[in-house]
Amino acid sequence: MATIKSSYEGNLRTKMIHLQSGQEVITDAPLDNNGKGEAFSPTDTVAAALGSCMVTIMGIVAERDGMSLLGLTWEITKVMQSDPRRIAEVIVEFHWEKPVGSPAFLQKLKNAAKTCPVALSLHPDIKQTVHFNF
Structure with a gap:
């Protein structure tokens, strides 16, 4: 279906x-x-999916541990290559002013993010740069 x-x-x-x-x-x-740029481009949706997937998996881990990710934000930068035209790199930058949990818990979140299904599905030629500002 x-x-x-x-x-x-x-x-x-x-x-x-x-x-x-x-x-x-x-x-x-x-x-x-050749477009109007009035909405996400298809490659924007791929880049956005990476960040959203990472946070979803982090959220599952946090909920399982009785913790909250409230206040966590992130920015995505998509870097295109011209020949052939493709995504060369996706940069995900997480920001969390007041993270909760122990250093071990925060490391568990970082590990979970890097193993989300989108991260594991993207071609290895697409560089994934992730910064955890917490």
Whole structure:
């Protein structure tokens, strides 16, 4: 059974619908690749998925240990390569002003993040640079 139903909307725009929830995501081609840049590009969604997946797995670990990740934020920087055009690197920078838990717990979170399914699914040629500012 399908997970996502997608359609081409014209003008280099796509629409994806998550079938279980009905949530929609629009993508546009980026400005530097003939697009309008009015929404996430397909490669932006890949980069965003890495950060979201890392935090989801960290959240599972935190909940299992009775801890909270409230206040944790992150930024994603996607670095493109031109020939061939592809994602060369995804930089994930975590910020947590007031982390909770022991140094061992925080290390457990970092280890969990680096083994999330998206991190393990990306091609090894895509460099994953992760900074934990906590």
